[in-house]
Amino acid sequence: MKHPINAILIGAGQRGADVYGTYALAHPDEICFVAVAEPNSERQARFAAQHKIPSQNQFESWEPLLSRPQYGQVALVCTQDQQHTAPTLAALRAGYDVLLEKPMATTVQDSRLLADTAEESGHQLHICHVLRFTPHFTKMREIILSGVLGEIISVSHRENVSWWHMAHSFVRGNWRKTAESAPMILAKCCHDLDILIWLLDDRCESLSSVGGLRHYRPQNAPEGAPSYCLDGCPVAENCPYYAPFIYEDLLPLWRNYADTSQGFERAVMRAQERAPGLVQSLSALLPSLRQVSEYRGWPISVVAQNPTKEEIHNALKSGPYGRCVYHCDNDVVDHQVVAMQFEGGASVTLTMHGHSHTEGRFTRIQGARGELQAGFGYGGSWIEVNEHRSDRCTRYDTSVVRSGHGGGDEKLMAAFLKSVSESGTHFAKPSASHLSTARRSLESHLMAFAAEDARLGEKVVRMADFR
Template identity: 60%
Template sequence: MTKPIHAILIGAGNRGAQCYAPYAIAHPDELKFVAVAEPITERRKTFAEQHLIPEEMQFESWEPLLDKPALGDVALICTQDWQHTAPAVAAMRAGYHILLEKPMANKLEECKQLLQVSQETKRQMRICHVLRYTPHFQKMRELVQSGVLGQIVQVDHRENVSFWHMAHSYVRGNWHNREQSSPMILAKCCHDLDILPWVLGQKPNKLASVGSLMHFKQENAPEGAPQRCLDGCPAAETCPYYAPHLYQDMAPFWNSIAETSTGFSRWAAHQYTENPEMIKALSWVVPPLKQMTDYTGWPLTVLTQQPTPESILEALKNGPYGRCVYHCDNDVVDHQVVMMQFEDHASVTLTMHGHSHYEYRSTRIEGSHGRLLAEFGNGGSWIHLDEHRTDWHKEFDTSAELGEGHGGGDFRLVASFLQSVRDKAYEESLQGAREALESHLLAFAAEESRLDGKFIEQEWWS
């Protein structure tokens, strides 16, 4: 049995405690948390209980924890976007290799500073670009790089944010404001701006971007809509963003799973939205259905620590997620397109919008010798390949197991990070950190282009 790598967690919220830390429970021989910093008492205590962390290793904030000599080898930094740089710098200086949530920082200069500190301290800085670790995008990259498509001429990649996820995270939630969190193109699409050059094996040399906030504004509110959905909204039966519809019925959430899955999962998720009582009854004889009927995961855990019908109702009455989407203080865009020319002259578009009926990314790659079509969703994913001359057609199911976060990317990222720490693969990781920085620079460039209405050339980000 190998000795587990000792880790500290900074920020025991959704990503830290619920997406990455469960890796330590599933693989105790690889990872063990020895300390946690988290200001919210209930989160800190719950995490400490789950990972058997003694009282003296529980901290209310990262500063006193990082003032100590390193307690382990790695630090997971999973605070909010604007709170990444200070703990990341302190952790690397204290001697930890870091797994740092994306975006690495929400300010351009801070992103550069982080890479510099990683170089100075020779500490690994792995950015949580989870898509790189999914079977889906790894297969796509392998196919493109095999040359089967010939010369890549045009790429159309879409990040279709569902209407309910947009309302949840980018209108009512944590990423609603550019200054307080990040511009949408950085928050949501630094993943895509990382994946596209990685899949294509080449970089963009110029870009331009357009986009705006069109819909989630006061002027689009239904007549008479109050500040909060539960305060007698006249559009309760018709508004797609009506909070009890999103968080009590959860129909749009399960529809998204259904639309992107196949077989039994597809059938069950559809039925659950239409006939929940039948699925609840069936779950007694088909236990996997309890994943649905007993579901208390994201996004409910963002509303309340322990989701129950009572705590959800309380959150809708008093918390930010019960607000009318037309009466929030949001300013991030709800649609944006980035148009890029790559080194080989391929034209590439990245479209992000927050009005999709269900949540998925789609990719279309047109080459001189073939075409690739792909969808990556919460319920499953696929890639189809067609060769021009032979009309040869091949389908790949790239789905991860249902319930694996980000199409399997979350756990595979942690596994890869731990492996590179064990291997002391610093140079390789530095290359990864540089590429992560490049994706962020592209996002900042796209935002500048959107605001200033101009093309931006490669010198800006290289």
């Protein structure tokens, strides 16, 4: 058995504990968390217990942890968007190689500072652009690089955020206010902008953008709708955003999975939607069904620390996720389009919106010799290539069964650990993996900042000015 890399975790929330913590538990030969910083005492205790971290290595914040001598080789920074820069700078200066959640920072200045500091320190700093690691986008890039599409003329990419994911994260949840997190084009689409420049192996020359917050506003509230859904909402039976419908019945989640699954899995999701009691009874015979009948994952893991039926109900009575979507303090957009001219000549559009019936990304790429269409969704993903001359149609199934971000989460972590163990503290070689260094991530982040600038200022932004 090889020696695991010792790691520290800053922020034991959904990403830190549930995604990377879970990876460490499943791969004890690769990574071992030896210290944690987390102000929420329940989360801190739970993470420490799961990873057997002694009490002297548990901290309420990153400052005391990073002021101690180094505990290990790597630090994972998984705090909220506005709290990325300071702990990452401190971790790099303390000698750690860092895996930092996206967005790398919420301002142009901080993003630059992170890229510069990483290079000065000689330590690795990678940003969690998980899509690069999915079989789906990896295959898409391979197809483009193969030349089968010929010269790429135009790309249209859609980030279709489902209506209930929008309500959860960007209306009721952590990413609802620009000042407290980031503009939605950065928070949600830095992945997409990163994927576009990665797929085309090109940079954006100029862009413009339109969009705004259209729907989730007080003027659209149904008559008599109270501040909290459970306070006797008169449209409880009809409103799609009724909180118990989303979080207690979990119907949108099961429907999304059912819509995008096939065979037995689809039948289970449909049964869970219509007769959850049946799935629960059958799970005594088929233990694999417990994943569904005892589901405790996202989004309910965000609503309550211990998401039992009772805890969820209590959280909805007065917590943020029980609020009427028309009476929240949200200000981020619910639709935005970015039109881009790339340096190599391709025109590219990115459409992001929060009103999709089914969550998923769609990409259409027009080349001089062929066309690619692709869907990347909850339960399934596919790519179809049509060649002009031969009329040949090739379809690829790029689905990954129930895995975070279409398989991207695990592969990203594995690549980071490989990069750290192979190249020591040296900067990752570009060919070594799909990992995005801070310098490379800076480009997609600058595009997002530029898109927001263009939208608010109603202008065309030249990227050279931003760089």
